[in-house]
Amino acid sequence: SRRMGYRDWRWRALWCHHFFLLWSAINGLTRYSIPEELKRGSVVGNLARDLGLGLSDIFDRKLRVASEAGKQYFSVDAGKGELVVNDRIDREALCGQSASCVLTLQVVTENPLQLHRIEVEIRDINDNSPIFSTEERSLKIAESTAPGISFPLETAQDQDVGSNSVKSYTLSKDECFVLRIKEVSGNRKVPELVLEKALDREKQSVHQLLLTAIDGGNPVKSGITKIIVTVLDNNDNVPVFKRPLYNVSVAENSAARSVILRVEATDADEGVNGEIQYAFSEHTPQSLLSIFHLHSDTGEISLAGPLDYESTPMHEIDITAKDKGVPEMEGHCRVHVTVIDINDNAPEIVLTSNPNPVREDAPRGTVVALISARDHDSGNNGKVTLRLPKNSPFALKSSFSNNYAVVTSDALDREHISEYNIEITATDSGSPPLSSKKVIPVSITDVNDNPPAFTQPSYNVYLKENGVPGSILYSVSATDRDFGENAKISYSILDSKVQDLSVSSYVYINSDNGSIYSMHSFDYEKLKVFQIHVQAKDQGSPSLSGNATVHVFILDQNDNAPAVIYPSSAALGSFSQQRMPRSAKAAHLLTKVTAVDADSGHNAWISYRLAEATDASLFTVNLYTGEVRTKRAVSEQDDSSQRLLIEIKDDGEPVRSATVTVSVLLEDGLHEPILDLRQKSAEPSQKGGRVTLYLIVSLASVSVLSLLTFLILAVKCIRNSRSSGSCCMRRSDCDEYKNPNRNLQIQLNTDGPIKYVEVLGGDMLSQSQSFRSCMSPMSEYSDFTLIKPSSTTDFKEVISVLDASLPDSTWTFESQQLLEICLLDDGFYQLLIEIKSNK
Known part of the structure; x- marks a missing residue:
């Protein structure tokens, strides 16, 4: 009942301490002091106020408390910001017999990430009574033992420290024994x-004593053990050790079974009374x-198990030496074993907070994670240094007491x-040093810093004309090195003009996969080339984009049949009526059929063939020029009415053709125009002088007009050349002119005169323009007629092709030939050609 009273008084004292908690900040640390065994929910201190935080910061900054001891003894009252006891705190279980017991807490707040160190000192209360390891101790003492001899007794153990530990001992009264306290x-x-x-066995053979251990706490606690002394007869000498106290130092890594010390005792008796046996008390x-x-x-004292400095740095061993006499006698000594610390514990890296993902554009010094390092060894063996791999984009920033922040x-x-x-490596300063490693994974979050990139900056697409509307033209592709939404790409067509219409009226693009589709069928004769500017745009914020150009080239198909220019079918129907004198000789030019094809290239190469004739031996048609000539002289036996069916074909696939019918009437006395002209010019006329005057005036007028025209054209060429909008080229410059989009095509008759001249203009990225010049069908003399656009061909290649394909042609360009092409302000070309025929 007395002990229960002490306990109630002790709890009342603890509650008094609860209202007088102290805290202090030392070297930037917040420190509290509380007694052990406080009830759950007891307030340690106002943590939010002491750290300078508001109550809202507890939620907003995700304040949390972690204990280095492993168990969560404390928590934070989110409503009041107070640090409260979360679990039972037993100082003896935490710190053992250590004089100081401090729990280190780590308070972590986010946004920004900060670490605060809190120390809570756990004060000891007298909650443990002194305890003896045995409830009863037996001593055998010979009655002949001289007074003054002492016998060491078992010390009591008290888990409390300081003033609450064992303070004194008392012994129950006995006339033969007293208690003596010895300080060690x-x-x-x-x-x-x-x-x-002196003992008297015959008077009292057994003495029963009570040894009481008393601590210095308030209230006082005590422990009791019984000592039974048996009085023995005879054997009056006890074994005596050479030293009452032995001190030895042993390294904690000493091998098992190694001898660390040898104690020695002697006995003055002889025989079995002097034979000594050693044993632990x-x-x-x-x-x-x-x-x-x-x-x-x-x-000999040897090691039976491993030593551990970190667990117990010193051991105290009580040894007894007993003889074999009757009664047996015993002596006592004590051995102090000091354990020498060895660097046998590798340093440990503790992750205080989980690493946060880091944006790739995070500035230098951004906190990634919080860590701490510790080593259970002491001295230099417990000093830890941390290092990161070379060329790492992270660094360690020391905060306090082996706590570090991993920063960029x-x-x-x-x-x-x-x-x-x-990979963080922790190394201690022991010899040899020990190290350990810890890997902290850190993910990098994406920032939209890469624009979409096409597989190539420009694409060339070749599309046949007359395609099916809605068919796919091409698929462009772009990639983005970013991730997630920053890498999602949508495709679009930038607005531009094609023949004064928006390009979106020609094509459209699938925004998801970049496939480009035609809106309608294309006609090469109207549109030869156009551009599509495609944009790839990601969905980042802000979004980035990349551009590419798709060049669409329309390929010609043979979809146009040759069209007859002369004889004009509109004026004369499907046939032409010609007259020829019967006096015509061989190779007489009857007429010249002229046709053109709206296609280009091989599809526009026209050939003429005599398909049907009344007399096939009388007429022939030139394959390339369409000239209809006599193969022989006309005879009297030939019919006066001849019919010729001429077929005109192109060189396309499939071949397209047209026909024209020529009706020839053979007449007597019909003279050739040229001879009649010459005869008429040779005849004297009554009005010859007047005609001569008219001719002179006409020639002068034509000369003046030609000179003015030439000057105007020259001025325009010079003006356009200054504005980079013209092209003037002479024959001598053609060797250096390599642009395949400005060229000239010339087709010749087999007998020399030019059939037609084709001039092409425009560059690769704009609509090409071309003009063809054809010879008069009724004359061997050249005159030019500008007609429709045609395809692009290199001038030098045309010359060489014509030269190779027409070996029977007799045309040449001589040194005095002049070729000049000028682009006028209205976009047309002016062609000046001076050609000297072998004829």
Whole structure:
């Protein structure tokens, strides 16, 4: 009942301490002091106020508390910002016999990420009574033992420290024994039983004593053990050790079974009374028996198990030496074993907070994670240094007491490395040093810093004309090195003009996959080339884009049949009526059929053939020029009416053709126009002088007009050349003119005169323009007629092709030939050609 009263008084004292908690900030640390065994929910201190945080910061900044002890003894009252006790705190379980017991807490707040260190000192209360390892101790003392001899007794153990630990011992009254307190190293008090008066076995053979250990707490606690002294007869000399106290230092990594010390005792008796056996004292705990072994005959102490400095830096062993006499006598000594620390614990890296994902554009010094380092060894063996790999974009920033922040030290690029495994190496200062590694994964979040990129800056697409509307033209593709929404690409066509219409009226694009489709069929004769400007745009914020150009070239198909220019079918129907004198000789030019084809290239190469004739031996048609000539002289036997069916074909696939019918009437006395002209010009006329005057005036007028025309054209060429809008080229410059989009095509008759001239203009990216010049069908003399656009062909290649394909042609260009092409302001070309025929 007395002990229960003490306990109630103790709890009342604890509640009084609860209202007088103290905290202090030392070297930037917040420190509290509380007694152990506080009830759950007891307030330690106002943590939010002491750290300068508001109550809203507890939720907004995700304040959390972590204990280095492993168990969560404290928590934070989110409503009041107070640090409260979360679990039972037993100082003895946490710190053992250590004089100071401090729990270190780490308070982590986010946004920004900060670490605060809190120390809570746990004060000891007298909640443990002194305890003896055994409830009863037996001593055998010979009655002949001289007074003054002392016998060491078992010390009581109290888990409390300081003033709450064992303070004194008391012994129940006995006329033969008294208690003596002996102080040893560390201010420890050891009780000894002293024989004060000689024993008399016959008077009292057994003495029962009570040894009480009393602590210094308030209220006082105590522990009791019983000592039974049996009085023995005879054997009046006890074994005596050479030294009452042995000190030895042993490294904690010493090998098992190695001898660390040899104790020695002597006995003045002889025979069996002097034979000594060594043994550990009866109160030796099992923890020591598992570490040390004592040889009973030699007194050698060896290691039976491993030593651990971090667990117990020093051991105290009580040894007894007993003789074999009757009654047996025993002597006592104590051994202090000091464990020498060895660097046998590798440093440990503890992750204080989980690493946060880092944006790839994060500035240098951004906190990634919080870590701490610790080593269970002491001295230099416990000093830890951390290092990161070379060329790492991260660094360690020391905060306090082996706590570090992992921060960025260089620019990051997610497209280069999307995730880092930061390998941190911790090394202590022991000899040899020990180290450990910890890998911290850090993911890099994407920032939209890469625009979409097409596989190539421009694409060339060749499309046949007359295609099916809605068919796919081409598929462009772009990639984005970013991730997620930043890498999602949509395609669109930038607005531009094609023949004064928006390009979107010609084609459209699938915004998801970049496929380009035609809106309608294309006609090469109307449109030869156009451009599509495609844009790829990501969905980042802000979005980025990239452009590419698609050049669409329309390929000609043979979809136009040759069209007859002369004889004109509109004026004369499907046939032409010609007259020819019967006096015509061989190779007489009857007429010249002229046709053109709206296609280009091989599809526009026209050939003429006599399909049907009344007399096939009389007429022939030139394959290339369409000239109808006599193969022989006309005879009297030939019919006066001849019919010719001429077929005109192109060189396309499939071949397209047209026909024209020529009706020839053979007449007597019909003269050739040229001869009649010459005859008429030779005849004298009554009005010859007037005609001569008219001719002179006409020639002068034509000369003046030609001169004015030439000057105007020259001025325009010079003006256009200054504005980079013209092209003037002479024959001597053609060798250096390599642009395949400005060229000239010339087709000749087999007998020399030019059939037609084709001039092409425009560049690769604009609509080409071409003009053809054809000879008069009724004359061998050249005159030019401008007609429709045609395809693009290199001038030098045309010349060489014509030269090779028409070996029977006799045309040449001589040194005095002049070729000049000028682009006028209205976009047309002026062609000046001076050609000297072999004829």
